[in-house]
Amino acid sequence: MSASRPLPRPLRTAAARRGRPTGPFLVAPVTLLFALLLVLPMALVGMLSLQGFDASSGGVLDAYSWHNYAQIVADPYYHEIFLRTFGLAISVTLGTIVVGVPEAWFIFRMSARWRAFFLILTLGPLFISAVVRTLGWSILLDGQGVVAQMLVRLHLVDTPPQMLFSFPAVVVVLVHALVPLMVLSVWTSLQSIDPQIANAAVSLGAGPFTVWRRIVLPQTAPGILSGSLMVFALSASAFATPALIGGRRLKVVATAAYDEFLHSMNWPMGAAIAVCLLVLNLGIVALYGRVIERRLKRRLGEATS
Amino acid sequence: MTYLRIERLNKQYGETVVVDGLSIDVGRGEFVSLLGPSGCGKTTTLQMIAGFVEPTSGDISLEGRSLVGTPPAKRGLGIVFQSYALFAHMTVAENVEFGMQMRRVDRAARKRRCAAALELVQLGRHASKYPRELSGGQRQRVALARALVIEPPLLLLDEPLSNLDAKLRHDMQAELRTIQRKVGTTTIMVTHDQAEALAISDRVALLNQGTVVRFDTPTGVYDDPGSLFAADFIGRANVLRGHVTYDGMDRVFRVGPASLPLDAPHACGEHAFSLRPERIELVASGTGHVDGHISACAFHGNCWSVNVSTDIGELQVQLANGGGYVAKVGDAVGLDWSGTALRPLAPHTSGGTR
Numbered sequence: 293m294s295a296s297r298p299l300p301r302p303l304r305t306a307a308a309r310r311g312r313p314t315g316p317f318l319v320a321p322v323t324l325l326f327a328l329l330l331v332l333p334m335a336l337v338g339m340l341s342l343q344g345f346d347a348s349s350g351g352v353l354d355a356y357s358w359h360n361y362a363q364i365v366a367d368p369y370y371h372e373i374f375l376r377t378f379g380l381a382i383s384v385t386l387g388t389i390v391v392g393v394p395e396a397w398f399i400f401r402m403s404a405r406w407r408a409f410f411l412i413l414t415l416g417p418l419f420i421s422a423v424v425r426t427l428g429w430s431i432l433l434d435g436q437g438v439v440a441q442m443l444v445r446l447h448l449v450d451t452p453p454q455m456l457f458s459f460p461a462v463v464v465v466l467v468h469a470l471v472p473l474m475v476l477s478v479w480t481s482l483q484s485i486d487p488q489i490a491n492a493a494v495s496l497g498a499g500p501f502t503v504w505r506r507i508v509l510p511q512t513a514p515g516i517l518s519g520s521l522m523v524f525a526l527s528a529s530a531f532a533t534p535a536l537i538g539g540r541r542l543k544v545v546a547t548a549a550y551d552e553f554l555h556s557m558n559w560p561m562g563a564a565i566a567v568c569l570l571v572l573n574l575g576i577v578a579l580y581g582r583v584i585e586r587r588l589k590r591r592l593g594e595a596t597s
Numbered sequence: 598m599t600y601l602r603i604e605r606l607n608k609q610y611g612e613t614v615v616v617d618g619l620s621i622d623v624g625r626g627e628f629v630s631l632l633g634p635s636g637c638g639k640t641t642t643l644q645m646i647a648g649f650v651e652p653t654s655g656d657i658s659l660e661g662r663s664l665v666g667t668p669p670a671k672r673g674l675g676i677v678f679q680s681y682a683l684f685a686h687m688t689v690a691e692n693v694e695f696g697m698q699m700r701r702v703d704r705a706a707r708k709r710r711c712a713a714a715l716e717l718v719q720l721g722r723h724a725s726k727y728p729r730e731l732s733g734g735q736r737q738r739v740a741l742a743r744a745l746v747i748e749p750p751l752l753l754l755d756e757p758l759s760n761l762d763a764k765l766r767h768d769m770q771a772e773l774r775t776i777q778r779k780v781g782t783t784t785i786m787v788t789h790d791q792a793e794a795l796a797i798s799d800r801v802a803l804l805n806q807g808t809v810v811r812f813d814t815p816t817g818v819y820d821d822p823g824s825l826f827a828a829d830f831i832g833r834a835n836v837l838r839g840h841v842t843y844d845g846m847d848r849v850f851r852v853g854p855a856s857l858p859l860d861a862p863h864a865c866g867e868h869a870f871s872l873r874p875e876r877i878e879l880v881a882s883g884t885g886h887v888d889g890h891i892s893a894c895a896f897h898g899n900c901w902s903v904n905v906s907t908d909i910g911e912l913q914v915q916l917a918n919g920g921g922y923v924a925k926v927g928d929a930v931g932l933d934w935s936g937t938a939l940r941p942l943a944p945h946t947s948g949g950t951r
Contacts, residue, residue, distance in 0.1 A: 486680050486682055488678040488679070488680050488682040489682045489683075489684065491647075491649055491669070491676075491678070491682065492676065492678055492682035492683075492684075492743075493684070493695070494649075494669050494670045495647060495669055495670070495672075495674060495675070495676040495744075496695055496696035496699055496743070496747060497670050497671075497673065497696060497699035497700055497747070498670060498695075498699050499670060502699070506695075507684055510686040511684075511685060511686055513686075
């Protein structure tokens with residue numbers, strides 16, 4: 293055994309002598325990629341957002357000012373859009389918690405065979421293109437759609453309701469799209485729980501619901517937290533679903549920015565809206581993470597970070 | 598008087614028989630260990646008592662009432678898990694109070710009993726800490742307090758000390774036994790550590806391949822193992838095979854060229870006997886039962902472990918460290934022992950490994 297040990301050592305020293313690249317060099321390619329694909333475009337968008345716009349000629353002016361931001365802050369039209377967007381993000385986050393957290397627990401408790409099957413089924417929405425999935429929902433929710441017809445048949449309503457183009461419809465579709473992320477993130481938390489802990493609670497007289505609510509749920513808090521952050525950020529910046537399900541009147545920030553770019557051709561304003569969304573999103577996510585993480589840390593230790 | 602009765606308990610997973618007709622009776626207040634190598638079915642047996650696993654057949658009854666079919670939450674047994682399974686998001690006090698909350702014990706009584714339980718395990722000062730702020734030994738005590746505070750009719754311990762280091766384990770063995778004596782709860786402990794089982798149990802059930810091989814007091818199991826498996830698993834043993842003869846006056850056990858006297862009556866014929874290493878004495882060559890020379894000698898601090906090559910094979914000898922000269926490799930010595938040191942091993946197990 294000991295005779296074979298020294299063998300790797302000469303190789304390593306030889307490599308070191310040849311001057312193998314160290315830390316900064318090794319991360320250079322990915323840093324460059326990020327700079328090229330993320331930082332540079334973001335910087336350009338930031339620059340664009342400070343420029344003016346001439347509505348009559350449809351041209352971008354070369355004068356730099358905070359004018360666009362001032363307009364967003366002052367105009368109630370934008371207030372409504374931002375409030376709606378974050379209202380939507382909060383609703384979707386709550387929806388994925390309500391649906392995803394128990395769902396993860398149910399699937400986790402299944403036998404290995406069913407578990408694999410239902411996990412794939414749960415992840416389904418991630419495998420389907422956002423546009424196809426959204427169109428599927430719009431067929432379901434349309435006034436002439438399956439759900440409306442069913443409600444009429446069951447005599448629950450007299451006239452088929454138009455469920456499309458409403459805030460709840462956008463929430464439902466986004467919850468469907470994003471719930472896999474919540475399930476996956478809670479799943480990792482569940483896997484880190486000592487499997488005997490549920491048995492311990494049972495032996496002390498707890499029923500299945502109590503075990504879940506008092507023992508399992510609090511310990512999946514880190515998973516719920518990270519899942520919420522992902523879902524919140526993704527639904528605040530969601531575009532396809534609000535555009536297709538919400539329609540033109542139910543504007544969110546992403547669709548408003550899109551409209552500024554492609555309909556009003558006011559690129560600087562669109563850029564300013566996009567930057568506002570980014571900053572608010574980052575701010576809320578950072579604050580939420582900071583506040584909740586600190587409360588969890590004392591109880592659950594470093595596992596939350 | 599039988600308190601817990603396990604009768605012809607069976608557990609099969611498909612074709613695999615894990616527990617095979619296991620029966621033991623445990624008296625009230627007794628501390629019984631289920632001891633055996635891994636895969637002997639001891640943990641499965643404990644799981645069936647706890648109710649997490651349903652037996653394929655057989656019965657488990659407590660004070661005459663069958664537990665089979667009762668869900669684990671309704672059995673009200675105290676269980677200490679190998680990993681302790683503490684609720685990480687609750688303080689020590691909240692952990693201990695959980696079982697009483699489930700039983701709807703009122704707040705004042707809950708606080709009082711929680712404090713008493715923590716006092717019992719000497720953790721009174723740590724009530725408001727979280728489990729991760731405690732050491733391994735302290736977590737173990739929390740788990741014990743949490744199991745005992747519900748005043749269970751039966752305490753189940755699943756390898757409770759296996760996660761502790763050697764010294765702490767030794768201290769906790771004594772403490773576990775003291776606490777169990779104090780509260781008087783009938784206790785079943787699963788362990789693979791024979792020293793632990795011998796040190797703290799009233800009786801030891803030695804399990805092999807799903808059945809009880811031996812169920813006796815620690816001294817009974819050790820001094821008179823009765824089977825090759827027991828002699829080999831618990832402690833160390835020299836196994837001698839030979840022929841027992843009786844000429845009307847002396848009963849003699851012939852092993853190779855040696856004739857060893859037997860004190861107790863024994864049937865004639867081919868038999869195996871066990872001889873514990875610490876029952877053998879080193880004497881001057883020619884004055885013992887057999888002669889030989891020392892082939893290996895190891896010092897363990899409190900004792901010496903000596904191997905002696907003799908006509909009847911290599912014998913292990915353990916000598917207490919009295920501070921003086923013992924022996925060195927190559928010395929010619931005689932080996933002597935009292936007539937009761939040779940213990941018969943059941944014939945049906947004589948086809949074993951040695």
